[in-house]
Amino acid sequence: MSDETYPSYDLLDVLCPMHAVLNASGHVVHAGPTLQKVFAGKPLIGERFLEIAELRRPHVAETMAGLRGCHGARLHLRLRDGVRTGMKGVLIALPQGAASLGPPGGAIINLSFGISVVDAVRDFGLNAGDFPATDLTIEMLYLIEAKSAAMEASRKLNLRLQGARIAAEEQAYTDTLTGLKNRRAMDHVLERLMQTEQDFALMHLDLDYFKQVNDTLGHAAGDQVLQNVARRILAQTRADDLVARTGGDEFVLILAGVTARARLSEIATRLILCLEEPVMYNGQECRVSGSIGATLSCAYETPDLARMMEDSDLALYAAKARGRACHVLYDPALRADPPLHGTD
Known part of the structure; x- marks a missing residue:
């Protein structure tokens, strides 16, 4: 195999950096810088071209004579090893006699990636400098x-x-003072529960004696009490329960999946106990408690949101009428003798 270098190689390296020069036996004797980059770490010079690249079209004998017969034709090739990138090419058969651009009887193949160029740039780490300027x-x-x-x-x-x-x-969907959900969020969750026909408990909680805190210590104290109450309620409920502040000192709890009266009573009792712990404000105790009215969706043949809200509200005022700091689960008997609505 001749190691002779031809002056044309420098010209080809600039104009066609993806070219390969083959000798008469079909072995690579020179390759452009970009083609060498594609084969970085793999043998190239001295390799038989048809052993490193597969000629897919035109279909000819995999010999040097077959390749030379493709003079001027468009070639479709694919690398045989590693990333089997598709390439396009054109071959120029060199004269058999005196040397011209390369070894007599050899060939020059100029290659390109065609539509595979984006993948090739990524796979072989190519950049703009690896392609001809034009x-x-x-x-x-x-x-x-x-x-x-x-x-x-x-x-x-x-x-x-x-x-x-x-x-x-x-x-x-958030109450800015307490960080709890607001009425809009409550309505959204209730509508979703009704659509999915999932059982739930609806609990209406109203603070007792909150107005006295505002009247004696001011609204800043009242705000601190509300924020503290919100944290205490969240601590007594599950992550998937909804706790909403729907008014000044009014809260609504939606407890998905709760259907047992005993379970609801236990939750309400725990809430009332935790709310009776005093809240400190500027060294002074702020004492409130909570009254709760509740109802269960499973208690209705066909649950209706407006009716359930009305019934839990009725149960709440029954709790207020019984002396506050207690809870009442709605019973139809409450409608026969409705309690008077208190204010605090």
Whole structure:
């Protein structure tokens, strides 16, 4: 195999950095810098070309004579090892006589990646400097890079917008003072429970003696009491229960899956006990308690939200009428002798 170097090689390296020069036996005697980069760490020089690349079209004998017969034709090839990237090529058969651009009887094959260029850039770590200055591949790479940058910017913008939307939705469903859910969130959860026909308990809690805290210590003390009450209620409920502040000192609890009266009574008793612990404000004790009215969706043949809210409210005022700091589970008998509505 001749190691002779031809002056044309330097010219080919610049104009066709993906070329290979074959000698008369079909072995690679020279390769452009980009092709060498593609074969980095793999044998190339001295290898038989048809053993490192598969000629897929045209279908000819896998010999040097077969290759030379493809003079000027468009070749479809694929690397045989590693990343089996598809390539396009054109072959120029060199004269058999005196040397010209390369070994007599040899050939020059100029290769390109065609539509596989994006994958090739990624797989072989190529960049714009690996292609001829006039190659449209460079323009395409710039467009791909610009598109990728634009898509990344769009992705980040969408993430920010999504975050802002989630934050806005969360804010729309949250009571700003206590961090609990608000009436809008309560309505949303109740509607979902009704649609899915899931049983739940509805508990209406109203603070006792809260007005006295506001009147004697001011609204800042009242706000601190409300925030403390919110934390205590959350501590006594499950993560999937909904606790909403629906008015000044009014709270609604939605307890999904609760159907037993004894279980509901136990939860209400625990809540009332924890609310009776005093709240300290500027060294002074703020004492409140809680009255609770509740109803169970399973107690209705066909649950109706408006009726359930009305019944839990009726049970709440019955608890107020019985001396506060107690709970009442709705009973139809309450409608026969409805309690008077108290104010605190």
